[in-house]
Amino acid sequence: MCLASGMDVGDLEPVERTALLTEYARALDASAARPILADPLARSTVDEIDFPFSDLGVTPSVRTLVALRARMLDQRVRDFVTVNPCAVVVDLGAGLNSMVFRVDPPATVDWFSVDLPRVIQLRNALLPQRENARNLSASVIEDDWAATLPRDRSTAIVADGLFAFLTESAIVGLFRGLTTNFPSGMLVFNDYGRVGRLNRITGRLAMRGTNSPHQHWNFAGFKDARHPETWNPRLHLNEEVSAMFEPEAAAFPMGLRLASRVAKRFPPIARKARVLRYRF
Numbered sequence: 001m002c003l004a005s006g007m008d009v010g011d012l013e014p015v016e017r018t019a020l021l022t023e024y025a026r027a028l029d030a031s032a033a034r035p036i037l038a039d040p041l042a043r044s045t046v047d048e049i050d051f052p053f054s055d056l057g058v059t060p061s062v063r064t065l066v067a068l069r070a071r072m073l074d075q076r077v078r079d080f081v082t083v084n085p086c087a088v089v090v091d092l093g094a095g096l097n098s099m100v101f102r103v104d105p106p107a108t109v110d111w112f113s114v115d116l117p118r119v120i121q122l123r124n125a126l127l128p129q130r131e132n133a134r135n136l137s138a139s140v141i142e143d144d145w146a147a148t149l150p151r152d153r154s155t156a157i158v159a160d161g162l163f164a165f166l167t168e169s170a171i172v173g174l175f176r177g178l179t180t181n182f183p184s185g186m187l188v189f190n191d192y193g194r195v196g197r198l199n200r201i202t203g204r205l206a207m208r209g210t211n212s213p214h215q216h217w218n219f220a221g222f223k224d225a226r227h228p229e230t231w232n233p234r235l236h237l238n239e240e241v242s243a244m245f246e247p248e249a250a251a252f253p254m255g256l257r258l259a260s261r262v263a264k265r266f267p268p269i270a271r272k273a274r275v276l277r278y279r280f
């Protein structure tokens, strides 16, 4: 019997490889007895890739949090395009995420998934095409990354799992540029609060020699959700929510369920799994 071989991803740079972890977590969720996100495209995409996914160390807690934050981000983008049916959506560091298929916006919405060139090649090869959805090969830390995007419509900027891998100065530059590149809209992303230097070093050491994205964590983060307003006063915080307090917490795996209980008294834990939303 001949087995079809999967897509080779051996030439991905380490930071590009982080896209495999989140997609794998969503694929595991899709196969779980009680899925949170239930995204069948994540499963079929992972099935087409030749990679030792089990080396990524995706625990039940990681699977749960990745699926839940995707669901929280989806809901906010869905609400945005419902109120703004002629909106533009820009998914920064989109990886292989099939958010556009889950949100399923009206045909009047233009959707751009932005990532580094090799990841965009993979996206083009593995994900189905969709009218009004385009994949854009660009590095979001370059000044002109948004040069070809529409600038005259309300815009939802979403980022799932990107900012941890950028430096603070790159994030500040990106946040400042958003309000000159786009006239008005929303910025929504997942966030981990302040991640101390010691935490980052320990994470790197613990994961040395593995494929874990902790190796490439760059951003120390911030505690106060209003902090990005000091980078760009045109950003206004609208919402700070934690996955730890979502209704799904009742069915979290045991360790995570315990963390969600502790998070009620200890805000730094709640911040580790937060979603932040700003308007501009």
Ligand SMILES: C[S@@+](CC[C@H](N)C(=O)[O-])C[C@H]1O[C@@H](n2cnc3c(N)ncnc32)[C@H](O)[C@@H]1O
Pocket: 015, 016, 017, 018, 019, 020, 022, 023, 092, 093, 094, 095, 096, 097, 114, 115, 116, 119, 138, 139, 140, 141, 159, 160, 161, 162, 165, 213
């Ligand atoms: C953890 S993955 C998350 C991918 C996707 N959002 C998801 O939820 O699966 C981080 C992604 O950010 C992308 N990325 C990192 N630096 C980038 C940059 N400067 N410009 C664009 N994308 C970048 C990586 O290639 C990777 O796909």
